């Protein structure tokens with residue numbers, strides 16, 4: 001694999017410093033560098049299974065595995081790869097006693113919400129005065145998760161960073177502790193527990209830390225900028241055991257602050273890990289310089305020093321980035337669709353075109369236009385398949401096959417059946433506890449021949465083989481689900497898709513865990529590589545991807561920065577990075593489109609600082625070619641004068 005000098009220096013480093021940081025700008029070959037490093041270690045004789053690569057998503061791990069195989073063939077197969085969560089789960093499932101865990105049933109966000117709602121309901125009566133304004137279960141979970149992931153003392157965090165009063169905080173702390181207790185009683189682990197329990201055990205038990213960390217010679221971390229403090233702690237364990245860290249990331253692409261990612265930590269790598277050396281990659285292979293000029297300009301407007309002045313290996317092509325301004329969103333979308341048709345006429349495949357949106361909601365108008373014109377597209381970043389109700393119903397029964405004491409799965413499963421509501425389901429679940437045979441116990445509770453008994457026993461009979469099991473479950477539940485949900489034909493396709501994916505698994509537990517740890521989007525699964533389709537994608541999902549032609553659509557003030565972030569400087573700064581990620585996806589052409597009549601016009605009057613915050617307010621005119629559509633007839637000549645209209 002060809003490497004440039006900067007990449008080679010980082011990959012080949014074998015000097016006295018133990019930890020290596022590669023500060024890599026967008027498109028400078030982060031993936032290539034990580035793979036080259038792992039390949040080099042394997043070729044130089046490091047045992048493949050003593051290398052661990054930590055990725056941001058499981059999909060990224062799959063991609064790396066594929067590319068590593070291309071480099072070193074089967075000798076790289078044993079390299080360990082996965083997300084922090086998947087890695088911790090793997091280790092803990094092998095050593096449950098050492099980690100003091102009673103079960104390994106991973107619960108996803110919806111299950112957490114169900115459990116927290118139960119807890120909230122049972123304790124809220126203790127709140128004196130009006131209950132209105134007390135955080136919802138969803139909000140409680142995000143407060144709890146954020147404080148845990150950022151390693152803050154929960155009580156201090158609630159006092160210092162929320163507007164909650166003392167009485168509310170006291171009750172919330174009780175709720176958190178009951179939530180924690182309920183999980184432990186049932187052997188449930190939520191996502192955060194995976195990291196926290198792992199970190200806690202390694203901190204408390206030095207021999208365990210030694211045993212786990214010394215399994216590896218080198219840990220390579222991708223997307224270091226989105227690592228949160230608890231994940232940093234996990235890396236510190238490796239560091240303390242003298243395992244070499246090779247961390248690659250780009251502070252300017254850190255866009256997961258809302259999940260606790262702390263991009264400034266990457267800038268303090270030496271202070272945190274000590275004994276380090278840093279390399280920088282600045283030669284961009286993806287884009288022409290005109291695209292990078294706008295991206296570099298965006299970062300240069302920040303008060304942070306990202307030190308990422310990207311230089312295009314491809315030089316200039318003479319085409320400036322285009323800034324297309326429209327009067328309203330429907331004009332904008334209709335114009336984008338026209339352009340897409342134009343590209344099609346030039347025989348440019350649709351798969352070369354990507355339209356990036358800050359939020360999936362904003363993409364709706366374009367989706368409608370594409371459907372109207374029959375332009376095939378796929379949407380990435382929208383509704384997560386495994387979150388849809390019918391798929392969760394199927395998963396409830398799969399989970400029962402795996403673990404018949406999973407109360408949350410029981411509650412969902414039982415309530416699928418007519419005449420079984422929450423109270424009846426709770427009573428039945430109570431009767432099932434400690435039963436030797438849950439099928440018999442269920443039969444005792446609902447009567448012989450009841451469809452819930454039939455479905456359960458058929459699923460259990462199909463057993464632990466994921467493909468057989470999911471087939472049986474779908475067969476059993478389909479009549480019920482078809483009655484329950486509209487658009488059944490479409491929903492059925494989702495289930496067929498799951499069945500297809502299950503074929504690639506040999507263990508039911510693994511199948512369930514993978515989907516729980518990293519829910520998949522229906523469109524991602526269904527997209528066949530030979531289907532030519534336009535990609536609509538949210539910027540968060542576009543991280544790590546690229547396309548020859550990119551539209552950054554709806555680049556209006558309420559989106560960049562997102563209106564939600566206004567007034568919070570750090571949050572606004574993260575929005576700048578989101579826009580930076582969007583701009584740097586384009587290889588050949590970058591077209592930024594925006595419209596004046598923001599449907600969601602919150603920005604107009606929500607904050608006096610809004611006007612100053614809009615990132616594209618004053619792009620230097622020599623960096624872009626601005627085109628106004630439909631304004632000139634009315635004598636309006638610039639976007640800023642348009643603002644006065646509203």
Ligand SMILES: Nc1ncnc2c1ncn2[C@@H]1O[C@H](COP(=O)(O)OP(=O)(O)OP(=O)(O)O)[C@@H](O)[C@H]1O
Pocket residue numbers: 002003004007024025026027028029030031032033250253284285286543544545584
């Ligand atoms: N040394 C090189 N020679 C030729 N092409 C390269 C080299 N390094 C990287 N590239 C190409 O540059 C493009 C960007 O690489 P890659 O996707 O690894 O970048 P990245 O740093 O992960 O980008 P981003 O963070 O913006 O997603 C890819 O098409 C890759 O093949």
